Amino acid sequence: MEYSAGTIDLSPQSDDLGSPCLNRHRPLLQVTVKKLALFIQTLVFYDMKKTVTKTGKTAALTYWVVINCKTILIKDEDSGYNKNLFCIPKHYEEDIERVFIPHGLILDRTERLARDIMQDMGSHHIVALCVLKGGYKFFADLLDHIKALNQNGDKSVPVTVDFVKIKSYCNDSPTEKISIVGEELSALNGKNVLVVEDIIETGRTMKALLSKLKDYEPKMIKVVSLLIKMTNRSPGYRPDYIGFEIPDKFVVGYALDYNEYFRDLNHICILKEKAKEKYKI
Ligand code: IMP
Numbered sequence: 219m220e221y222s223a224g225t226i227d228l229s230p231q232s233d234d235l236g237s238p239c240l241n242r243h244r245p246l247l248q249v250t251v252k253k254l255a256l257f258i259q260t261l262v263f264y265d266m267k268k269t270v271t272k273t274g275k276t277a278a279l280t281y282w283v284v285i286n287c288k289t290i291l292i293k294d295e296d297s298g299y300n301k302n303l304f305c306i307p308k309h310y311e312e313d314i315e316r317v318f319i320p321h322g323l324i325l326d327r328t329e330r331l332a333r334d335i336m337q338d339m340g341s342h343h344i345v346a347l348c349v350l351k352g353g354y355k356f357f358a359d360l361l362d363h364i365k366a367l368n369q370n371g372d373k374s375v376p377v378t379v380d381f382v383k384i385k386s387y388c389n390d391s392p393t394e395k396i397s398i399v400g401e402e403l404s405a406l407n408g409k410n411v412l413v414v415e416d417i418i419e420t421g422r423t424m425k426a427l428l429s430k431l432k433d434y435e436p437k438m439i440k441v442v443s444l445l446i447k448m449t450n451r452s453p454g455y456r457p458d459y460i461g462f463e464i465p466d467k468f469v470v471g472y473a474l475d476y477n478e479y480f481r482d483l484n485h486i487c488i489l490k491e492k493a494k495e496k497y498k499i
Contacts, residue, residue, distance in 0.1 A: 289446070289460040290327060292319070296465075298488060310483055313493035318469055319462060321484040324444070325359060327461045331442060332363030334459060335412060336371075339440060343376045345409045349427065350383040351481065352416035355473035356444045360414060380405060386423045389477060389498055390468040396426045406434040416474050417445040421455025445469070445486075
């Protein structure tokens, strides 16, 4: 089974034909170079984490920009947009502090993620696994884009879907126990699986899910997450594809919830503190 978490594109250029000897050894060479790049990326990440603890965030952010050229980085000081410039449902108007990522930007970024995923995985049947409930909007929009690529491209592959429901948060804090309520996932056996998640913070939830999925012996697993949080609580887990890298703030909307509320909000937003009190359980 292949577990890859690379965000660096090391694929050969189409005009790079190379020598016959090099071509024969190319697969081995590519795997080695990729592993080396991942190793260096991990080292840089841990170095960055030390920097966060020791000297504050500025140097760390520079590292993030350098190693994460394949994601949109939203920095700590980016506070989003005035909510009055957007349409917010009346029932949430008092609860929202700022619009953080507008819906249109989410869709545009998702379109590009779909293209990157199809370039990497588009030669075999894909099982797209939606992590409920927070992942359902991203999953639906991502699959629409993948369908469009299948419809209009020179080649196409079947995409089937499966669902798993995970609960690991209460109010705005992680719960001790992660509950995974899966359907029968034997359809994953021997397949190329794309796990579609809304947000990764420490990676604890995703690691628990990946360890469960291993039991079904898929051929390959790739993970796409719409958001990843920059937090020094994370030991460094990174998915294969990332939509946006965001500061350590609690966000809602576009199916991300606070105790089940705010899934019915199009934009990803920051909550007011008094809203956290209002919907607390
Ligand atoms: P992790 O296990 O620490 O990576 O946390 C990931 C899970 O926590 C996600 O699947 C979400 O359910 C939840 N979560 C983390 N941060 C947020 C947030 O800012 N808004 C909503 N849910 C969040």
